[in-house]
Amino acid sequence: MSDAGPLLRTPLYDLHVASGGRMVPFAGYEMPVQFPPGIMAEHLHARSAAGLFDVSHMGQIILRPRSGNTADAALALERLVPVDVLGLGEGRQRYAFFTNEHGGILDDLMIANRGDHLLLVVNAACKAEDEAHLRASLSDSCEVEVLADRALLALQGPQAEAVLGRLDPKAAEMRFMDVADLVLAGIACVVSRSGYTGEDGFEISLPAVDVAVVAEALLADHRVLPIGLGARDSLRLEAGLCLYGADLDTGTTPVEAGLEWAMQKVRRTGGARAGGFPGADAILRQLEEGAARRRVGLRPEGRAPVRGGAALFAAVEGGAQIGVVTSGAFGPSIEGPVAMGYVETALSSPGSTVFAELRGKRVPVAVTPLPFVPNRYKR
């Protein structure tokens, strides 16, 4: 975020302040980093009951095909992402990323097929660049509409289905990555069964003017607590999910990041619509041959958290740097420090031990599978 202008507020700002939220700058917005229970309690509440997150700072963008045929918008978007968009059924959503000509990642996003259009959710810090990228590349075939007047909530946790189902029973019928129109507290909402905590849950897109009504209806349920950015970060890290700007950036390829699962066969070498996205040569080659470095889970020994930016080494003394931590924190559900980072592929097997530089010393760190906490998506 290079913009040094005044901080923006989401439509829930007043509710955050009234709820005791501690507001901090984040991606150009004033956002709650925590509420009175604190990051640890909020994190554990989202894992055991349900947490409500304001993610209205994220960008919501509609791609509407000029031809009226949504397949044309899907094919146009496939010029920017190494993902099968054409095969995405109506009422379904999929994870994707914009790539650059070197195979690096410009942003990660969600794509939903809404029947007559595609709905994209992109990161707050990238949304202006994403909009420009879409307009520059797709305006011939699609209208690009930024939904500046819509808010976004996330309800996450094992009780999310029961909570949302009380407002609209259709919530319980949705499977992971379904997208449906629900009416919540009298407000027409676009709801996906997804989230970024590793828990079952929902993301709710709705008019900004109505978001407080729906947020208050959800918070009226005793099982729901408001959750800040601090716990959102520790939840997504335990779930092994990437944060753009930390674990992903323009110098990181999807193969290095372990995101092969998001690149369907149809877009790979030999597939019916292979390539055709920026950086295809580099990415398709890495899919065949592997990458020189890989994203891994890291479990530091002891209790000291190892944070993003810490250098990784193969030995306790000497030798060249072999990797870097990109996200690191104390994992409340793990009751210990957890991290993610990149290491040379030869050292990326679970069971390897590497060493992180921490306050001038090197501490042993076990390379581990991701996620740290099993996903509980309702498939």
Add this chain to the structure above:
Amino acid sequence: MTTYFTKDHEWIRVEGDTGVVGITPHAVDALGDIVFFESQPVGTSFSRGDAMAVVESVKAASDIYAPVSGEIIAFNEALTDAPETINAAPEGDGWMVKLRIADPAELGSLLDAAGYQATLG
């Protein structure tokens, strides 16, 4: 026994030539949940303002600075396994380090309770 404060939100409780150091409730509130504590070893000597211990909250690492010059004669080993005690009792069981004070004159540069409260605005 007199308690002094630093602008960096440490307190030091002085009795004779020893001082017990911890952090204030204001500091604990700002840090959030504390998940890690580590002191420099007993016997280490410090000048005023040197980092002599570190705490990590879920959010970030913070150095604890020596309020006055001296030598560590003990640290609170219970915090190694239960750093959350600092959140629960920052001015009691959450104490961190016991110092032998090198130069009692340095205490004169610290704040009293009213002076510290004034810095919090």
